[in-house]
Amino acid sequence: MPRALISVFDKTGVAEFARALVDRGWEVISTGGTARLLAEHGIAVLPVERVTGFPEMLDGRVKTLHPAVHGGLLARRDLPAHMAAIATHGIAPIDLVVVNLYPFRATIAKPGVTLAEAIEQIDIGGPSMLRSAAKNHAAVLPLVDPADYGRVVAALDAGAVPESLRRELAAKVFAHTGAYDGAIAAYLGRDEAEGLPAHLPLALTRHMTLRYGENPYQRAALYVADEPGMRDLRQLHGKELSFNNLLDIEGALLAVEPWTTRPACAIIKHTTPCGIALGATPTDAYRRALATDPTSAFGSVVAFNMPVDAATAEAMHDLFVEVIVAPEVAPDALTVFRRKKNLRVVALPPAGAGPALDLKRVRGGLLAQDRFRYCAEDTGWTVPTARAPTDEERRDLRFAWAAVASVKSNAILLARDEAAIGIGAGQMSRVDASFLAVHKARAAGHATDGAVLASDAFFPFPDGVEEAAAAGVRAVIQPGGSVRDQDVIAAADTHGIAMVLTGRRQFRH
Numbered sequence: 001m002p003r004a005l006i007s008v009f010d011k012t013g014v015a016e017f018a019r020a021l022v023d024r025g026w027e028v029i030s031t032g033g034t035a036r037l038l039a040e041h042g043i044a045v046l047p048v049e050r051v052t053g054f055p056e057m058l059d060g061r062v063k064t065l066h067p068a069v070h071g072g073l074l075a076r077r078d079l080p081a082h083m084a085a086i087a088t089h090g091i092a093p094i095d096l097v098v099v100n101l102y103p104f105r106a107t108i109a110k111p112g113v114t115l116a117e118a119i120e121q122i123d124i125g126g127p128s129m130l131r132s133a134a135k136n137h138a139a140v141l142p143l144v145d146p147a148d149y150g151r152v153v154a155a156l157d158a159g160a161v162p163e164s165l166r167r168e169l170a171a172k173v174f175a176h177t178g179a180y181d182g183a184i185a186a187y188l189g190r191d192e193a194e195g196l197p198a199h200l201p202l203a204l205t206r207h208m209t210l211r212y213g214e215n216p217y218q219r220a221a222l223y224v225a226d227e228p229g230m231r232d233l234r235q236l237h238g239k240e241l242s243f244n245n246l247l248d249i250e251g252a253l254l255a256v257e258p259w260t261t262r263p264a265c266a267i268i269k270h271t272t273p274c275g276i277a278l279g280a281t282p283t284d285a286y287r288r289a290l291a292t293d294p295t296s297a298f299g300s301v302v303a304f305n306m307p308v309d310a311a312t313a314e315a316m317h318d319l320f321v322e323v324i325v326a327p328e329v330a331p332d333a334l335t336v337f338r339r340k341k342n343l344r345v346v347a348l349p350p351a352g353a354g355p356a357l358d359l360k361r362v363r364g365g366l367l368a369q370d371r372f373r374y375c376a377e378d379t380g381w382t383v384p385t386a387r388a389p390t391d392e393e394r395r396d397l398r399f400a401w402a403a404v405a406s407v408k409s410n411a412i413l414l415a416r417d418e419a420a421i422g423i424g425a426g427q428m429s430r431v432d433a434s435f436l437a438v439h440k441a442r443a444a445g446h447a448t449d450g451a452v453l454a455s456d457a458f459f460p461f462p463d464g465v466e467e468a469a470a471a472g473v474r475a476v477i478q479p480g481g482s483v484r485d486q487d488v489i490a491a492a493d494t495h496g497i498a499m500v501l502t503g504r505r506q507f508r509h
Contacts, residue, residue: 003072004096005048005129006038007031007064009103010146015041017098017149024156029094031063032056051092064125073097073132077139096141096152097133101126101176105183105226122184127177137170138163144176179203179226196357200368207231213243222246228351236329237337238344245301245323245344247271252303252325253348255406258374259305260350265289268301272408272426277419278399282326283312288419290319293444301325305350308333374402375504382501384480384489389498393452393475397500400454401477405506411456412437412464414448414473421446430459434467441471448472456506458482462491469495479505 004026008014011034018028018038030038030045038045049055052066072094075082086093102123107113133142141152141161148169155161182201189198204223207230213220220243224231233249235241241249248268255266255273265285267275275292279285282304290297302321304312307328313336316324323344324337337345360367376398383389389397400415407413407425412433414422422441424433434453441448449472458481459465465488468476476492480501492499 001025001027002095003027003029003092004098005029005064005069005073005094006098007034007048007126007129008098008100009123009126010100011037012146013149014038014098014146015043017146017153018043020149020153021096024153026096061124064129067091069094069129070132073129073140074136075139076136094133094140096143097129098143098149099126099130100144100146101180104180104187108183108187118187123180127180130173130177134170134173137166141166142169142173144169144173148172175203175205196368200357200366208241210243210246211240218243228349230348232349232351234347236334236345236347238323238340239342241323241344241346248301249303249323249325249346249348251406252301253351254372255403256303256305257350258402258405264305266303266406267292267297268303269296269299273403273406273420273423274300275420275423276403276406279419281311282306282308283315286312286315288417291444291446292420292423293440295444310336313337372405372506372508374405375502376402380503381477382480382503383498384485384501385492385497385499387493387496387498389452389475389500393498394500396452397454397475397477400452401502401506404454404456405508407456407508409456409507409509411506411508413454414438414441414446414451414471415454416446416451421451422448430455430457431461431463431467434464438467438471450474452477454478456508458485458505459488460484462487464488465491465495465497469497473497475499477502479503481505 004021006014006018006028007030015038022028022043028043028045029048029051031048035045035047048064052068054066056063068091071086071091075086075093102121104121107121108118130142130144133140143152155165182203185199185201186197204225206221207224208222210220210222212218222230248271251271252266252268255276256264259278263279263282263285265277266273267289274296275289277285277288279288298320299322301323304326307330308326309330310332313333321343323346325346325348327349328347329345334345337343357368358371396415396418399418400413403420404411404413407423410427410430410433412424413420414437422437424436427433427436438448451473452475453468453473455478458479460482461484465476475498477500480503482488489499
């Protein structure tokens, strides 16, 4: 009779899987809470202490760490000496292991968790059994993911479990235990002085193979971490997503992230907004964002921070769009979008605060930084100019400061009525970014008189303010911090421009 050892924290589907094994003539060994659950479902269980001859000890820290378990897992069936050795000691082979681990990462993510609480969620017996089974996967099936239960039952029914599946399950185990150990290492290795971990193990799973990368000759895939984000993406319609689509989706989500209570829309080209606006409804926000630069919006990714309805879908019908991304898409809106077979429609719920670190690949390593967080005016904005902004100007400055954070540096954004009217992105000089923002605004038919301007970093010279003044800009928001701040402020005063200093740069490279 083949034997399975089942000991899981996540009990999703485990009773059904155990019953399927028993129905096929397997004996099930189990521990603690898993054994109780299986017994409640009427499944015959052999308690692990009957196998080891020892009771569970040390508040559950020791229950499967025993030769009767690991000998049964590690003995090679093709070596007579191994089989004779376990037979001499009364050890029976174990042919399948189902284990998932204590929720260490979920525990340390809770506010106020103590070191002692975290330590108790470091699983010892579980990883040991998984690694033993995975090492001997030629004879033992190692299962760490409930999603694989059905595949294994189907393989058992088909006869011999193929080597390819055994290797796949073993690889999944080592990836899982590696990620688990990595999370523990990062937690225990936190450098309180630096605020960054001394070691940064990464555990990523290939989530999607892509047709190609940024160019057709580059192979590409999407890898995801075990945290909210791209792993939760649901494609509702259209052809497969490309590498560049996914990069633009990330830029789009960053662009609408500052707003959670009012409809926002961002239109993205090459990871930076060419249009961004707030509105009374998603439809209104879309129309105002499109008005920023209708020409550049062709072939874009359009993002919303709120569910998309049919009215918004109809409003977008005449624009060629690569991808639409929103937290949800109403069924009647999806019906409208499906008129275009190549349009990709994606639902991606907000990821909350997101990961603590932002990572960028460099040759032979990674750069890590704290993730960017938008900071509103309650963080200490100051007004150094003779004229303070009006309430209306301050409202638009607040919008412009949030919007320019998602624009590639050097970045200048002109806004009016909580909508961008001109964007200068990715320029080598700030005065060129100012010139381009004005040029783009006028090319789209926007009057720049009375607009406000946001700069993602300080003006190194007064020329950027002079450019804004020539366009009729009435208020400017920027971090400040240049050695020529007083010259820049004086230029603003000369032209009657109100200026707000945030004290915080918003570079996006």
